[in-house]
Amino acid sequence: MSDLTLILLSAGSSSRFDTTVKKQWLRIQHKPLWQFVADKFEKSGLFCKIILVASQDDIAFMKNYADYDFVQGGNSRQASLKNALLHVKSEYVLVSDIARACISEELLQRILAKKGNADCIVPYLHVTDTIVYENTTIDRQKVKRIQTPQLSRTKILKNALQTSTEFTDESSAIVSYGATRAFVEGDENAYKITFIQDLNKLPCLSGPSSDILSGNGFDVHAFDDKGDMYLGGVKIDTEYGFKAHSDGDVALHSLIDALLGAAGMGDIGMLFPDNDVAYKGIDSKELLQRVVAKIYNYGFEIINVDITIAAQKPRIGAYKNKMRQTIAEILQIDKARVNVKATTTEKLGFIGREEGVGVIANANLKYFNWKMIG
Ligand SMILES: Nc1ccn([C@@H]2O[C@H](COP(=O)(O)OP(=O)(O)OP(=O)(O)O)[C@@H](O)[C@H]2O)c(=O)n1
Numbered sequence: 001m002s003d004l005t006l007i008l009l010s011a012g013s014s015s016r017f018d019t020t021v022k023k024q025w026l027r028i029q030h031k032p033l034w035q036f037v038a039d040k041f042e043k044s045g046l047f048c049k050i051i052l053v054a055s056q057d058d059i060a061f062m063k064n065y066a067d068y069d070f071v072q073g074g075n076s077r078q079a080s081l082k083n084a085l086l087h088v089k090s091e092y093v094l095v096s097d098i099a100r101a102c103i104s105e106e107l108l109q110r111i112l113a114k115k116g117n118a119d120c121i122v123p124y125l126h127v128t129d130t131i132v133y134e135n136t137t138i139d140r141q142k143v144k145r146i147q148t149p150q151l152s153r154t155k156i157l158k159n160a161l162q163t164s165t166e167f168t169d170e171s172s173a174i175v176s177y178g179a180t181r182a183f184v185e186g187d188e189n190a191y192k193i194t195f196i197q198d199l200n201k202l203p204c205l206s207g208p209s210s211d212i213l214s215g216n217g218f219d220v221h222a223f224d225d226k227g228d229m230y231l232g233g234v235k236i237d238t239e240y241g242f243k244a245h246s247d248g249d250v251a252l253h254s255l256i257d258a259l260l261g262a263a264g265m266g267d268i269g270m271l272f273p274d275n276d277v278a279y280k281g282i283d284s285k286e287l288l289q290r291v292v293a294k295i296y297n298y299g300f301e302i303i304n305v306d307i308t309i310a311a312q313k314p315r316i317g318a319y320k321n322k323m324r325q326t327i328a329e330i331l332q333i334d335k336a337r338v339n340v341k342a343t344t345t346e347k348l349g350f351i352g353r354e355e356g357v358g359v360i361a362n363a364n365l366k367y368f369n370w371k372m373i374g
């Protein structure tokens with residue numbers, strides 16, 4: 001049985017990456033980056049346990065992809081690491097940034113070959129540029145660029161992190177604690193994705209699949225003889241509204257389900273339960289905005305949507321253009337890619353009897369093509 005646990009840190013918010021997608025959700029074919037990295041480590045068969053640290057929201061979605069041990073992250077890299085360490089019992093722990101996506105077998109073996117030589121084994125690279133610190137040129141022979149993965153004695157690392165000082169890597173905490181660090185040669189390919197331009201430096205990654213992912217949504221709301229009516233994000237001029245926990249915008253609810261369906265993200269009730277007071281009377285445009293943010297964060301782009309409103313009443317024609325405009329703005333796509341249709345049901349069924357409205361929607365997504373940028 002291995003005495004080594006792997007912790008993959010994936011709870012960052014990608015603020016310096018500065019684009020709509022979080023870097024851990026870039027796709028390699030269909031796989032998110034975090035899964036691509038985790039699967040590669042898992043294949044080595046070296047670990048008794050693999051822990052993925054991620055945000056609470058992400059974990060809910062990550063579970064759809066793979067069965068790793070997921071642990072909720074904290075507000076800093078170090079806080080995330082401390083949360084993960086609570087679940088580590090093995091003598092040794094290897095910690096790596098998910099953002100270092102191209103870790104070679106050779107680098108891993110170089111690190112593991114030194115196991116036991118020091119409390120922390122660290123890969124590093126030489127510096128070849130001139131280094132100026134404030135206004136002084138310093139001896140670059142004495143400077144090292146530190147990478148991950150880093151191999152630590154679990155007990156020492158846990159103790160070293162019992163401090164309020166924030167360290168940017170494990171080895172710095174361990175040295176500050178008075179324990180020992182040994183270096184091994186790093187690897188330029190183990191580059192950390194920090195800025196969008198770093199996507200140029202990842203030889204081990206192929207781009208995302210160009211498949212189109214489609215989803216559908218269906219929702220019905222009964223009329224209420226009081227209240228305001230909202231449909232497709234637009235206030236409709238009626239004397240009646242919809243019975244609902246939210247504002248009852250059945251068109252946006254159907255569209256949300258279509259988007260979630262295409263992304264494989266469940267349904268509206270899972271995200272916004274209708275017994276949660278937080279959503280009482282909520283503007284459905286806000287719900288759509290939250291879903292759209294997730295869709296982009298998780299590495300998707302929206303190609304087009306199509307909505308059919310089945311209503312004997314009210315008449316929709318005069319509002320269609322405003323609905324398209326409103327929805328396009330929230331989805332951050334051209335109005336031309338948002339289609340809204342309306343139909344009666346020829347007086348048949350509950351819609352024909354003017355008891356309520358039903359809406360079906362379709363959405364098509366593709367993956368964010370980071371290869372075009374990188
Ligand atoms: N609260 C945090 C912050 C960072 N990380 C992880 O630590 C690694 C190194 O962090 P960095 O590259 O800085 O990622 P982000 O924090 O996402 O980036 P930024 O600082 O630009 O927001 C990443 O794999 C990141 O997911 C983490 O697990 N928990």
Ligand SMILES: C[C@](O)(CO)[C@H](O)COP(=O)(O)O
Pocket residue numbers: 077097145146147148168169170192194
């Ligand atoms: C741990 C690390 O990758 C070593 O170089 C680096 O310190 C992480 O820094 P970040 O600011 O959390 O990306």
